[in-house]
Amino acid sequence: MNSKNQYGFEQIKISDRLDEVIKKAIERAKKEKKRNIIKLNSTKLIESKILGSKVKVN
Amino acid sequence: MDKIITTEKNQPSNDELFSDLIDIFKENLYKIAFSYLKNEQNSLDAVSETIYKAYKNIDKLKRREFFNTWIIKILINSCKNILKNDKVIYIDEYDKTKKDNSDILETDFKLSVNIDLYNAIDKLNDKFKSIIILKYLEDMTILQIAEVLDLPVGTVNVYLRRALGVLKIELGEECM
Numbered sequence: 001m002n003s004k005n006q007y008g009f010e011q012i013k014i015s016d017r018l019d020e021v022i023k024k025a026i027e028r029a030k031k032e033k034k035r036n037i038i039k040l041n042s043t044k045l046i047e048s049k050i051l052g053s054k055v056k057v058n
Numbered sequence: 059m060d061k062i063i064t065t066e067k068n069q070p071s072n073d074e075l076f077s078d079l080i081d082i083f084k085e086n087l088y089k090i091a092f093s094y095l096k097n098e099q100n101s102l103d104a105v106s107e108t109i110y111k112a113y114k115n116i117d118k119l120k121r122r123e124f125f126n127t128w129i130i131k132i133l134i135n136s137c138k139n140i141l142k143n144d145k146v147i148y149i150d151e152y153d154k155t156k157k158d159n160s161d162i163l164e165t166d167f168k169l170s171v172n173i174d175l176y177n178a179i180d181k182l183n184d185k186f187k188s189i190i191i192l193k194y195l196e197d198m199t200i201l202q203i204a205e206v207l208d209l210p211v212g213t214v215n216v217y218l219r220r221a222l223g224v225l226k227i228e229l230g231e232e233c234m
């Protein structure tokens with residue numbers, strides 16, 4: 001941004017809590033992503049077991 | 059071979075890259091959110107939601123150089139959602155402004171240095187406000203704004219002109 005033309009936006013003070021909030025958001029997203037991967041893997045495992053048992057029956 | 063292994067080991071992980079990018083853009087993200095929401099807690103919520111969504115969907119970002127516009131797009135949607143939930147109503151000044159001209163140049167949007175857009179944008183509706191913030195806080199080009207807001211370039215030009223028309227009424231012609 002051009003330092004001369006700030007159009008009043010320089011009045012915005014960065015919150016002291018910004019870093020903490022960002023850290024928590026990343027942690028939350030990491031946990032959620034891990035949970036989804038586990039869920040997906042277990043679904044795949046169950047599906048493959050079901051498929052495997054069907055093959056045996058036939 | 060050893061050298062290759064060492065180089066690979068020294069390469070930052072995706073998580074580290076993401077954190078580095080966030081570190082670069084975090085203050086800008088907060089400023090954009092605050093310009094929109096004018097409230098510390100809501101702005102922090104918007105940034106938090108943005109980072110959460112960005113981390114979860116980072117695989118969808120095909121080119122790293124578009125990270126800035128991509129994350130700002132997420133942020134603006136988060137701000138809009140917060141405004142919706144807070145039921146903040148802004149006056150749509152759409153009809154008050156003058157007829158639009160499609161042949162507009164970037165230089166037509168140069169404003170005088172001392173103008174206080176930060177306070178004046180509260181008078182604008184969401185779509186006008188987004189464009190003013192991206193143009194005068196983020197210093198984006200019309201093309202970049204069009205990309206972030208998923209609008210045609212011509213529409214961005216027209217909205218920007220209308221937004222400035224509204225601000226002219228609010229601030230007085232002599233301020234612009």
